[in-house]
Amino acid sequence: MLAAPWVCRSCVRSLRRVGFPHQFLRRASTDSFKLPPALLDRARFLTAEHDQLTAQLADNFDEKIAKRAGEVHRIADAFKKFEHAKASLVELEGLLKSDDPEMREMAQEDLAATNEQLAESSRNLSVALTPKHPFADMPCLIEIVPGPGGTEGRFFADSVFKMYQAYCANKGFRTKVVQYLAADSTGEKGGDGEIALQEAVLEVMEEGAYAHFRGEAGMHRVQRVPATEKSGRTHTSAVAVWVLPSFSENATASDSDWDNPESDFYIDPAEVKSEKMRASGAGGQHVNKTESAIRLTHIPTGITVSMQDSRSQHTNRADAWRLLRSRIAQKRREAREDAARALRSSVLSSAQLTRGDKIRTYNYGQDRCTDHRAGLDVHNLPDVLRGGDTLGKVIDAVHGWLTEKDIQALLADEEAAAAAANTPAKGKKGK
């Protein structure tokens, strides 16, 4: 006898999909003040460094030291607060065992507050210890591409584009529409004057925009009755959002600026081996050579350039340098584009444009926007689509989720590193 009534196979499948563990992360964050020793060691080390640097700064000001001190200041501060909270907790526990019932009562009252303080300071500490994303300070490109499935996805892509545009306007971010390409097949309009979008790229030119919008990358799902739908059925379609760091346009703007280490064209002269092609044997007055070839080798990349067109070594060398510069700049640009491409494919790694890996759902019927990673529901959908504060709330929640994930990744990394450091030591002892 079956315990459950008959369920169709596709429903079973959809039930089996676990999705994002909504509550788990929050619970994990509450009692995470038991930080792993690796992280605490790192915090202690950095705090010691901070104290030392401040002592140095008191004696004489140095820009480099000041910069480094500023970097570790956040960590040192958080760690000191954490230590303080821990010390007071120990004190309170001591008081709890005291004979005086009044004292015990007071300690009991304080205990909850101190516990809370400790939890918060430990979370702050791990946030402070989390490494910054390498692109965090960069401006970003938000690329919006409709998923498969007809014009409905295209119409919604337009909505998403307008949502981000409005959000940036509300927040006061400078934006630029890099691309806004309508699908040429249809002239029809969706609800709210949406047009069928083929692809849109919005550049947010604010520094740190990448860190802000990083969590927006992924599949955005929409559930609504399309404007084109006659019989009133709810459709589900998806829009892919890619968030890419926007590399500064310095590379093209300052082609001639060779001495600027920021420039793609910059080459450290120490990394280049310059050779004159010479025959062996006597030189100087004994022979009368006309060879003027110059060969330059860029040692890190192994790029070789040789020039022999001119009779003047001087001219050949200048030409060879110019060629080497542009080759290396080309290579650097390619590498950068590869990095961006890798990033793009990692955003949409497993299933490119399927509706399954959604990160957020916009449900018109229920006036609801759900972020599946942060496990957050908000109920003012029009405000979300206007890029209002409600969308800000969602983005902030995603931020919190990303931070937690980063910390977990950091802890996993540190544990793995510690394990890796321990294993070979043991192996050596065994021998």
Next chain:
Amino acid sequence: MPRLPPSLFWTARKQISPFAPLLLPVCRTLDSTANELRWIKEHVNSTPSPVPRKLRIWQDCLKRGERGMPLQYILGTQPFGPLEILCRPGVLIPRPETESIITHLTTLLPPTPTLKILDLCTGTGCIPLLLSSLLPPTTKAQTTGIDISPLAISLSRQNLLHNISLSHLPPSTSQQQQITFTQSDIFSPLFLPSLPYSPGELDILVSNPPYISPHGFNTTTERSVRLFEPKLALVPDAASLSWSKGYSCRPEDVFYARLLEIAGVLQPKRVLFEVGDLDQAARVAEMVVRGGGEGEGGGGGGGERELKAYAGTVEIWRDDPDVESEGEKESVWVDGGKVRVGVKGRGNGRGVYFWRKDQ
């Protein structure tokens, strides 16, 4: 030198040009043949003449290939650093090695408001011209080039004007650069008194004197050098000149003995001589270490061994002094193994450099 295979001539004819086989015997590689032929063609195209173009190319290739005339005499110029130096038969063609050591010398100079430079055996005048073009525009340089050959002096003056007209050098009216060329015999007893420098006033003394031995001239020089370039600029002719009798050094080092005498009197701040190879560099370095030429009674001017101010500062430069050496000797021992002299750079021994310590 190994014989070139006939197939190479066919390849040159097919791949490069019907003129290429003419140049192949002197160029010896297809790359270099193609380059020289291109330069000859560029020269012919850029100089108008009533003679048909192909005939002129053919004539130039014949001169270069059959007779072995230096390409610089055919084209009339040689690039030297950023400059273009005119070349005429009878005056030595500037060598790239000279360019590289002079360029390196300018990198060693501290910024000074004024500089007095003397170049002996100047030839085309390439060294004074290159030095003044490489110096920062804020430096007021007073440069003098001296040569025994009237032909060389007239060519060096032409070179000055030529490079000013190409605006490689500032115009002669400008206050910064004063370049003069004088004809004089540095071995003459009247030479030293004729110089307008008081001791210690001169900043730089440079020279690229003749340094090939009479034997070496017959055995080690290239055919184009032996047949076309002036022997006066290559070999110190000890036998025919009375002045060289006073020096007990090797015949090819006679000029260095005299130059060190001059340096002893003038006490310049920095001295750089071009030399033929590492052995000669070591011999010259030894002369400096011992305190001057090995003259017996001195051949002329001061003759006093007043090189003590330069003790311990001697160094030998290779062809490219500004790059790291590649497993070559980094020092030589001179004066019977008593003194160690550093060798820097890559290539053959090319220069001897020393400076006054008390500056």
